[in-house]
Amino acid sequence: MSQAIITVVGRDRSGIISAVSQSLAVHGVNILNISQTIMDEYFTMMMSVDLRGCDVDRPTLVGLLNEDGKRIGVQVNLIHEDVLRAMHRI
Secondary structure, X not given: XXXXXXXXXXXXXXXXXXXXXXXXXXXXXXXXEEXXXXXXXXXXXXXXXXXXXXXXXXXXXXXXXXXXXXXXXXXEEEEEHHHHHHHHHO
């Protein structure tokens, strides 16, 4: 399975989850798990996603998520499972 973790951080406002989820859905990315919280006035979210159905390559998806993040005022990061596994081997 090709999984990744997506993090979203920014000043809280309505529509953040909706915007990120819609962007993922448009490109065939399935959300497996989601956790979000508000820390002071900042919104934080982590998502575990399945990239198998994604219709664009990973760099393109990262670019699209970054564009969407800028549009809604949050920072979006995607970390592929291979990177996470390599970090834990060190």
